[in-house]
Amino acid sequence: MENKISELELNEFIKIVTEISGIDLNEKRNILMLKLPNFISKLHFQNFAEFVNKIRLNKQLRQEVLDFVTIGETYFLRELSQLQDIVVYAKSLEKKVGILSAPCSSGEEVYSLALLGAKNCFKDMYILGIDINSNAIEKARMGKYQGRTLQRLSESEKKKFFVEENGVFSINKNEICVCKFDMCNVLEDKFLKLGQFDIVISRNMIIYFDYNSRVKLMEYFYRVLSNKGRLYVGNADIIPETKFFKKVFSGGSSYYEKM
Numbered sequence: 001m002e003n004k005i006s007e008l009e010l011n012e013f014i015k016i017v018t019e020i021s022g023i024d025l026n027e028k029r030n031i032l033m034l035k036l037p038n039f040i041s042k043l044h045f046q047n048f049a050e051f052v053n054k055i056r057l058n059k060q061l062r063q064e065v066l067d068f069v070t071i072g073e074t075y076f077l078r079e080l081s082q083l084q085d086i087v088v089y090a091k092s093l094e095k096k097v098g099i100l101s102a103p104c105s106s107g108e109e110v111y112s113l114a115l116l117g118a119k120n121c122f123k124d125m126y127i128l129g130i131d132i133n134s135n136a137i138e139k140a141r142m143g144k145y146q147g148r149t150l151q152r153l154s155e156s157e158k159k160k161f162f163v164e165e166n167g168v169f170s171i172n173k174n175e176i177c178v179c180k181f182d183m184c185n186v187l188e189d190k191f192l193k194l195g196q197f198d199i200v201i202s203r204n205m206i207i208y209f210d211y212n213s214r215v216k217l218m219e220y221f222y223r224v225l226s227n228k229g230r231l232y233v234g235n236a237d238i239i240p241e242t243k244f245f246k247k248v249f250s251g252g253s254s255y256y257e258k259m
């Protein structure tokens with residue numbers, strides 16, 4: 001494989017990734033120009049054509065591509081006030097509450113909610129985290145963290161909700177509600193079979209999607225939410241005009257209610 005790809009080849013790659021995942025990589029063109037040839041060579045393809053032809057057909061290759069292009073930046077207690085609002089709302093429902101975190105990346109969002117729930121004496125929740133990136137889901141399932149991702153947690157939160165060994169903090173599952181993780185693409189049929197949820201949280205993914213995928217995603221979220229269910233998106237996520245949800249302002253924040 002040559003150490004370069006052409007603009008046309010890059011366009012083709014970006015188009016395939018958008019088709020599969022919704023992610024629009026156009027803003028990452030420069031970095032992809034540099035990194036993609038190396039990625040393709042490592043997979044032992046002789047040329048670009050051979051590589052792209054296989055992406056659609058070969059499940060394993062498709063996953064490797066998705067793991068390569070997805071950005072999983074996340075950390076504990078990110079956009080904290082929204083997480084607190086969600087927990088207060090969940091508790092007010094006075095029943096077992098189903099929450100879907102889509103996407104959850106390496107699990108910090110899910111465990112943050114669980115931890116805030118426990119601090120509010122509310123563990124009657126079931127939180128499912130899903131993500132398209134296989135490495136992220138593996139890490140979420142392990143629940144072991146170290147370094148910067150933990151920096152917003154207080155010492156007492158770390159002490160109560162983690163077991164520490166040599167600087168590695170393992171989430172203490174006895175202290176929190178049930179948290180599960182599954183590898184899943186929000187734009188595939190499998191997503192619609194995950195069940196019905198009272199709350200869907202989708203933060204810092206929609207921002208990377210192209211317009212058509214955002215539109216499709218709104219319908220998919222509508223379908224997995226129960227009656228009057230709520231959708232919470234991140235501060236930077238822009239959702240398209242939709243007949244499926246109405247925006248509700250509450251205090252300083254907002255959410256989308258299923259219509």
Ligand SMILES: C[S@@+](CC[C@H](N)C(=O)[O-])C[C@H]1O[C@@H](n2cnc3c(N)ncnc32)[C@H](O)[C@@H]1O
Pocket residue numbers: 020021022023070071072073074075078102103104105106109130131132133136184185186187202203204205234
């Ligand atoms: C920046 S992280 C956000 C994680 C977390 N929600 C947060 O706000 O900290 C974005 C995640 O979206 C995931 N993602 C991108 N496209 C996806 C898709 N089609 N289906 C499921 N997850 C996807 C990526 O793998 C990545 O882990």
